Amino acid sequence: MFREEFDKHNWDEVLSGIYAKTAADVERALNKNKKDLEDFKAMISPAAAPYLEQMAQMSHRITRKRFGNTVQLYAPLYLSNECQNICTYCGFSYDNKLRRKTLSGVEILQEAEYLKKQGFEHVLLVTGEAAKTVGVDYLRDAIRLLRPHFANISIEVQPLDEDEYKVLVAEGLYAVLVYQETYHKENYKQYHPKGKKSNFDYRLDTPDRLGNAAIHKIGLGVLIGLEDWRADNFFTALHVNYLEKHFWQTRYSISFPRLRPATGLIEPKVVISDKELVQLICAWRIFNEEIELSISTRENEVFRDHIIKLGATTMSAGSKTNPGGYTVEAESLEQFEIDDSRSVTEVKQMIEKNGYKPVWKDWEQFTMV
Amino acid sequence: MISNENIMSDPLIIAGKIFSSRLFTGTGKFGNHNVMEEALLASGSELVTVALKRVNTDGEDDDILQHLHHSHINLLPNTSGVRNAEEAVFAARLAREALQTNWLKLEIHPDPKYLMPDPVETLKAAEKLVKEGFIVLPYVHADPVLCKRLEEVGVAAVMPLGAPIGSNMGLKTLEFLQIIIEQSNIPVVIDAGIGAPSHAAAAMEIGAAAVLVNTAIAVSGDPVRMALAFKMAVEAGRMAYCAKLGTVKTFAESSSPLTEFLN
Numbered sequence: 001m002f003r004e005e006f007d008k009h010n011w012d013e014v015l016s017g018i019y020a021k022t023a024a025d026v027e028r029a030l031n032k033n034k035k036d037l038e039d040f041k042a043m044i045s046p047a048a049a050p051y052l053e054q055m056a057q058m059s060h061r062i063t064r065k066r067f068g069n070t071v072q073l074y075a076p077l078y079l080s081n082e083c084q085n086i087c088t089y090c091g092f093s094y095d096n097k098l099r100r101k102t103l104s105g106v107e108i109l110q111e112a113e114y115l116k117k118q119g120f121e122h123v124l125l126v127t128g129e130a131a132k133t134v135g136v137d138y139l140r141d142a143i144r145l146l147r148p149h150f151a152n153i154s155i156e157v158q159p160l161d162e163d164e165y166k167v168l169v170a171e172g173l174y175a176v177l178v179y180q181e182t183y184h185k186e187n188y189k190q191y192h193p194k195g196k197k198s199n200f201d202y203r204l205d206t207p208d209r210l211g212n213a214a215i216h217k218i219g220l221g222v223l224i225g226l227e228d229w230r231a232d233n234f235f236t237a238l239h240v241n242y243l244e245k246h247f248w249q250t251r252y253s254i255s256f257p258r259l260r261p262a263t264g265l266i267e268p269k270v271v272i273s274d275k276e277l278v279q280l281i282c283a284w285r286i287f288n289e290e291i292e293l294s295i296s297t298r299e300n301e302v303f304r305d306h307i308i309k310l311g312a313t314t315m316s317a318g319s320k321t322n323p324g325g326y327t328v329e330a331e332s333l334e335q336f337e338i339d340d341s342r343s344v345t346e347v348k349q350m351i352e353k354n355g356y357k358p359v360w361k362d363w364e365q366f367t368m369v
Numbered sequence: 370m371i372s373n374e375n376i377m378s379d380p381l382i383i384a385g386k387i388f389s390s391r392l393f394t395g396t397g398k399f400g401n402h403n404v405m406e407e408a409l410l411a412s413g414s415e416l417v418t419v420a421l422k423r424v425n426t427d428g429e430d431d432d433i434l435q436h437l438h439h440s441h442i443n444l445l446p447n448t449s450g451v452r453n454a455e456e457a458v459f460a461a462r463l464a465r466e467a468l469q470t471n472w473l474k475l476e477i478h479p480d481p482k483y484l485m486p487d488p489v490e491t492l493k494a495a496e497k498l499v500k501e502g503f504i505v506l507p508y509v510h511a512d513p514v515l516c517k518r519l520e521e522v523g524v525a526a527v528m529p530l531g532a533p534i535g536s537n538m539g540l541k542t543l544e545f546l547q548i549i550i551e552q553s554n555i556p557v558v559i560d561a562g563i564g565a566p567s568h569a570a571a572a573m574e575i576g577a578a579a580v581l582v583n584t585a586i587a588v589s590g591d592p593v594r595m596a597l598a599f600k601m602a603v604e605a606g607r608m609a610y611c612a613k614l615g616t617v618k619t620f621a622e623s624s625s626p627l628t629e630f631l632n
Contacts, residue, residue, distance in 0.1 A: 064588045066535055068398020151422075244482060249452060251481040290482045355400045364422040364463070366448075366456035 001208050002242045003201060009238065011184055014041075015231045021045035030054065035287045040237050043283035044230045052279055059282035059311040062289050070359045071351050072292075072314040073344075074122035074154070075115045078323040079103050079142060081335065083128025085195030087181075088266045089223065089259055091335045092128040094195060101323045102133050105145055112149050114326045118318060118344040121151040121361040124177070126321075126335075129158035129196060136164040143171045152363035154217070158196065159206040165213035172365050177219030178206045179255065183235035184227040191226055207239065211247030218243065218252055219294070224277075225259025225268030233280060237287060253292035253314065254284055260298050260337050274303060278310055285311035300339040304347075308354050317347035379611060381578055383556050384472075384504045384525040386443075390415045391573065392603040393445070393558065394596070395583030396433055397423070398535075404592050406436040412586065412596035416443050418474050421460055422450040426467040434468075445506065447474035453487070454494035461498050473498065474528070476508040484534045488515050492522065499523040508560055511542035516549045516557075527553065528581065530561035531572065535584045537564025540571055550576045566595075566602030573606025574614060 021042040029039035030051065042048060043055065080102035083092040091098075103111065115123060125142060127134040134157070143153055154175035155168070165176070182188055185200050192198040207218050220239055222232040240252055256277060259268040272280070284293055294314040295307050304315065320326050321335040342350070351358045381388040394414040399405035409417055417437060425431045437444060446464035451457045454477065461473050475498065477491050478484040486509050498505050504525045509515055511529040519527055529549055532538035539562060540546060550557050556578030563569050564585045572580045582599050589595035 064398075065537060065584065068584070068587050069400030070398060249479045249481070352401065357400050357402070359423070361425065362420075362423055364426065364450060364460070366451045366460045366463070368459075 001205060002239055003204055005238065005242050006183070006204065006235070009235070011231060014234050015228055017041060018045045018230045018234065021047045023047050023050070026051055030058065030286070037234070037237060037241065040283060040287045041230075041234055043286060044233055044280055048279060048283070049275070052275065052282070055279065055282040055286060056310050059285040060309050062285055063311045063313065066289055067313045068357075069355060070357045071308055071312070072122065072359045072362055073120065073348075074124055074152075074314065074316055075118070075120045075344075076124045076126050076156075076296075076316055076319050076321065077108075077111055077115065077146075078126045078321055078325060078335070079108065079138075080127040080130065080134045081323050082130035082133050083195075084131075085129050085197040086193050087195075087197060088191050088193070089226070091265065101329060102127075102130075102138075103323050103328065105141065107324060107328045108142055108145055109149075110328055111324065111326045112146055116149055119348075119360050120344075122154070122363070123150045123152070124154045124156055124316070126155075127157045131158075131196075136160060136167060140167055140171055143168060143173055147172045147365075151361045151365075154219070156219075159203050160209075162209040162212050165210055165215060169213055169215055173215070174363060175217035175219060175251075175253070176206075176210050176215055177221075177253075177255065178203070178210070179219075179221040179223060179257065180204060180236070180239075181223045182226045183222065183232055183239075187227055207243055208246075211243060211250055214249070216251060217292075218247075218250055219255060220252065221255035221257060223257050223259060224272050225270060228270060229272050229276070229280065233284075237284075240288065240291065251292070253294050255294045255296065256281065257296065257298055260339070277303075278307070281307065281311045297338045297340040301342060301350075304340050305350055305354070308351060308356055315347070315351075318342070318344035379607070381556065383506075383578075388415050388579070389413075390600070390603075391579040391607055392569070392600055393418070393560075393579055393581040394586065395581065396420070396437070397583055398587035399592065402432060402436045405433075405587070408586055408592040408596040409437070409442065410439065411593045411600065412582075413600045415441050416445050416472075418445045418447045418581065418583070419468070420449045421446050421464045421467070424467065426463060443472065444468050444470055445472050445474050446470065447476050447508075449476055449478075451477055452479040452490075453477065454490040454497065457490070457494040458497055458501075461494075461501075461503055465503070471502055472504045472506070474506050474508060475524075478508075478534075486510055486530070488512060491515075492518055495519055495524050496522040506558065511545035511549060513545060513548040513552060516553060520553065520555050524555065526556040526558050526578065528558045528560040531559050531568065532562025532564075534561040536562050537585055538562050539564055539568040543575070546572075546577070547575055566598045569599055570602040570606035570609070573603055574609050576610055579603075 018041045025042040026048045029042040081092045082100045086094050152174050156177040188200045292313045295312045296316045297319040390413045393416045395418045448457045448460040477487045506526045508528045516527045532541040558579045559572040559577045560581040569580045586595045
């Protein structure tokens with residue numbers, strides 16, 4: 001279990017270790033052939049800030065070699081905003097007074113039809129955590145409904161048990177995104193005071209359960225804005241390293257959600273600048289040449305236009321973050337504000353203008369479902 | 370004078386099919402499909418791999434396939450994305466139906482990080498697919514024994530790697546490739562790792578039947594020109610192989626201190 005590896009590291013020591021990195025450490029890291037976790041610390045440290053352009057060029061070169069001149073596109077499909085967790089940063093938080101909505105089968109298909117027309121083949125299903133209404137049965141039914149319409153289905157929902165994941169994998173589920181939000185165990189409790197999500201360890205063990213369930217891809221990440229992003233990303237890298245060694249047939253992706261304004265939310269405790277986020281993304285790419293890096297519509301147009309050349313491989317476009325947001329109930333409350341509200345066509349044109357090819361389909365189910 | 374006829378009389382034959390080009394290419398990683406099409410035409414390639422997972426298999430007009438409708442281009446669907454023999458067989462049948470060809474690049478790399486081919490599953494799948502009538506070209510490590518085993522189950526050619534896929538590192542497995550070529554009764558196509566025309570020429574010089582190049586063309590600054598460069602390098606390398614290279618001498622000939630007493 002990753003937990004054993006995690007327990008060997010102390011947050012404060014990691015943090016001071018990162019801040020103690022020097023220009024010499026950064027140069028050694030950048031010039032080394034295979035990068036280790038100490039090199040990753042150097043590349044995300046303040047000492048690496050002057051090396052940003054050099055890191056960007058490395059990241060650009062490595063990404064193109066591995067992924068070519070392509071950007072994978074996907075669309076989030078919010079199925080429900082019902083949630084029994086209190087999360088101090090989330091619009092769907094239980095204590096947030098808003099009209100709750102869970103899509104019916106007919107409504108799911110209506111939303112799916114809209115996304116298909118836009119060209120999407122990869123879709124990410126999102127829910128809050130409400131075991132009675134959006135438990136594993138609901139998710140299984142949703143995947144069963146959507147399988148014939150999309151090449152690739154992922155979920156971003158509450159952590160499930162291993163057997164439950166197995167059920168969904170057998171239905172054709174491709175990936176699960178499960179962000180730890182923060183690896184700061186003590187402060188995690190403050191952000192998640194109530195609900196099943198307040199169990200730090202159960203969430204931390206989730207990728208192990210997913211690996212055991214033979215999922216194709218696991219998406220990791222932290223919510224940037226809660227705790228020091230450098231330390232949190234070190235722990236994410238530690239997690240990925242562990243997982244790659246134990247579940248070597250699984251693919252991994254990293255996301256970089258920044259805390260965005262939403263109704264009833266706390267203010268970010270730490271703010272990452274655009275420069276620092278670029279540094280972080282480039283550091284990830286140089287550290288792990290094969291990992292997928294995903295950028296959502298939380299980021300603004302200018303940032304997204306440029307990040308394609310800096311290491312990102314996957315993007316959402318034309319997103320709505322409220323259940324039914326595409327066609328069923330456009331006005332329901334969203335999880336967070338979208339910053340890049342361009343249409344799918346506009347995003348596609350932007351990618352092409354950058355000399356890249358939007359990829360709609362990169363998966364085929366090669367087993368009987 | 371060497372006539373063009375001499376060059377042309379050295380065709381590559383795989384499973385009874387004659388190829389005048391020994392450069393196989395791929396369709397991944399291109400920034401746009403028009404450039405891809407132009408590059409493939411410039412390369413002169415007659416066998417082009419397509420990842421089945423990338424194309425629409427449900428009968429809709431596919432974005433990639435539209436650009437491959439040229440009479441000299443044969444499609445070689447690949448099974449990229451499968452993790453074991455069972456999935457590979459499933460993919461092969463799907464490919465045969467969707468792309469109307471029984472040619473197949475069998476690639477099983479359950480490790481998504483380095484995309485290393487799984488020798489056990491590949492052999493299992495190859496055996497089954499040959500029996501089902503597929504023309505199987507398996508992507509494998511530069512493993513001489515595995516290549517012989519694959520030959521025995523009836524694959525049409527073997528495709529050992531020069532270096533990890535997409536790495537552009539060249540012929541890192543050179544010693545093993547030479548053994549494979551020496552021992553093989555079927556064409557050996559060097560696949561993966563070829564990052565520059567000089568690598569492709571080197572592969573041909575050691576006697577490879579053909580090379581497969583994708584990344585090096587697709588992500589170069591000018592894919593069309595690079596495709597042409599690879600075409601020329603492959604032709605030059607083949608011609609050099611046929612002309613027999615001079616021996617590389619590792620010692621001087623003028624004196625023989627150890628055997629002089631015999632004179």
